[in-house]
Amino acid sequence: MKFLRMRPGYGEQLIAEGDVDLAEDEERLVAEFRRQLEQGMWAAIPVKNESGRREAEMVRAFEDIPRTTDRVIFFPRAAGGAA
Numbered sequence: 001m002k003f004l005r006m007r008p009g010y011g012e013q014l015i016a017e018g019d020v021d022l023a024e025d026e027e028r029l030v031a032e033f034r035r036q037l038e039q040g041m042w043a044a045i046p047v048k049n050e051s052g053r054r055e056a057e058m059v060r061a062f063e064d065i066p067r068t069t070d071r072v073i074f075f076p077r078a079a080g081g082a083a
Contacts, residue, residue: 002071041077042058
């Protein structure tokens with residue numbers, strides 16, 4: 001699983017990567033997930049609907065991320081919610 005952060009003017013930047021099936025990696029990913037939310041970021045996972053159109057689904061807890069998800073994208077809240 002990869003964690004990417006959207007930064008205006010920079011696009012997606014890799015901030016963490018690991019295998020959720022390895023306890024050490026999962027602990028690190030959980031800590032980074034929480035850190036991003038504490039900094040005011042929102043988290044979303046990419047999904048495809050039946051027509052093949054790409055969309056995103058918001059997630060609020062690491063446990064809400066399906067184990068098959070390959071990436072989580074963090075982005076700042078509107079009106080400067082991130083530090």
